[in-house]
Amino acid sequence: MEKVNIAEKLSKFATHWDPKVVGELNGQMVKLVKFLGPFTWHSHANEDEMFYVVKGEFDMEFRDRTVHLGTGEFIVVPRGVEHRPNAQAEVHVMLFEPAATLNTGNVVNELTKATLQRI
Amino acid sequence: MEKVNIAEKLSKFATHWDPKVVGELNGQMVKLVKFLGPFTWHSHANEDEMFYVVKGEFDMEFRDRTVHLGTGEFIVVPRGVEHRPNAQAEVHVMLFEPAATLNTGNVVNELTKATLQRI
Numbered sequence: 001m002e003k004v005n006i007a008e009k010l011s012k013f014a015t016h017w018d019p020k021v022v023g024e025l026n027g028q029m030v031k032l033v034k035f036l037g038p039f040t041w042h043s044h045a046n047e048d049e050m051f052y053v054v055k056g057e058f059d060m061e062f063r064d065r066t067v068h069l070g071t072g073e074f075i076v077v078p079r080g081v082e083h084r085p086n087a088q089a090e091v092h093v094m095l096f097e098p099a100a101t102l103n104t105g106n107v108v109n110e111l112t113k114a115t116l117q118r119i
Numbered sequence: 120m121e122k123v124n125i126a127e128k129l130s131k132f133a134t135h136w137d138p139k140v141v142g143e144l145n146g147q148m149v150k151l152v153k154f155l156g157p158f159t160w161h162s163h164a165n166e167d168e169m170f171y172v173v174k175g176e177f178d179m180e181f182r183d184r185t186v187h188l189g190t191g192e193f194i195v196v197p198r199g200v201e202h203r204p205n206a207q208a209e210v211h212v213m214l215f216e217p218a219a220t221l222n223t224g225n226v227v228n229e230l231t232k233a234t235l236q237r238i
Contacts, residue, residue, distance in 0.1 A: 003179075003186050003194045025167035025195045026217055028147060048144035054191075060122075067122050072173075075122045076144045096215060098145055 006032065006054055010092050012119050017111050019095060019103055021118040031095040031116070035087040042105035043082045049097045050076050056091030060084075125151065125173055129211050131238050136230050138214060138222055140237040150214040150235070154206040161224035162201045168216045169195050175210030179203075 009022050009032055016036040023030035035058055051060065052074040060067045060075055061084040067075055077083050085093075104112045128141050128151055135155040142149035154177055170179065171193040179186045179194055180203040186194055196202050204212075223231045 001181070001186065001194065001196065001200070003188050003192050006191045006193070023169065023193065023195050025169050025197075025215065026147060028145060028215070030169065030193075030195075030215075050142065050144050050149065062120070067120065069122050072125045073122050074125070074142065074149075075120065076142050077120065078144075081120070096144065096147070096149075 004030075006094065009119055010034070010054070016090070017103070018113060019116055021116050024099065027099055028096055029099045029101070029116075031097070032119075033093050033095060034090055035085050035093060036090045038086040039084050040104050040107050040109060040111050041082055041084045042107040044077075044079050044097075044101060044105040046079055047098045047101045048076055048078050049095060049101065050074055051085070052094040052096070054092040054094055056087070056089060058085055058087035058091045058093070061086055123149075125213065128238055129153070129173070135209070136222070137232060138235055140235050143218065146218055147215055148218045148220070150216070151238075152212050152214060153209055154204050154212060155209045157205040158203050159223050159226050159228060159230050160201055160203045161226040163198050163216075163220060163224040165198055166217045166220045167195055167197050168214060168220065169193055170204070171213040171215070173211040173213055175206070175208060177204055177206035177210045177212070180205050 019031040019033040138150040138152040176189040
């Protein structure tokens with residue numbers, strides 16, 4: 001039961017598209033990640049994902065539209081929905097999703113992180 | 120799949136100890152709540168709870184110690200652990216917890232909210 005300081009955790013890594021686990025509860029994980037540029041189009045068969053913008057802004061692209069998110073905003077992407085985060089500049093994001101969630105969902109490529117570091 | 124702006128949602132209510140539902144995913148709810156003063160000592164038999172400070176500061180009191188949390192910090196209180204949030208001044212908090220979580224846990228009193236409003 002230690003508290004977690006988000007800014008302090010974010011200062012510990014500089015990599016992009018490389019989620020770090022900072023908390024866990026009820027089978028869900030809290031992750032921090034830095035986005036830059038476009039990610040991979042993908043979906044998650046069994047997991048809803050929440051993206052909360054800690055600092056910065058990015059576009060959550062769907063096949064039929066785009067939602068722009070800024071600091072202090074979040075979006076929930078339901079399971080099965082194809083999406084692609086796209087950040088023009090670096091953005092810091094907190095994720096909430098089931099522990100089993102793979103970052104690239106149904107796609108496996110050079111961006112896939114099979115195991116995540118806890119920081 | 121609409122985005123949620125935390126500040127905009129917080130502007131919609133002024134009550135204390137009155138959680139509002141602003142999102143749901145994987146059977147978990149995202150809630151916003153304003154704390155002021157001491158809450159009720161309680162625990163949750165089956166739910167872990169996450170408290171993320173959006174703005175302000177408060178003490179999470181446990182029977183054997185107190186953890187002080189400020190803006191941008193969070194704590195996970197595991198199921199079964201007695202706790203009491205206590206805020207010297209108003210603080211805005213985002214909660215993540217299972218949909219079934221009762222705010223006062225194992226205690227039912229005048230602070231209990233049996234049903235929660237979605238905003």
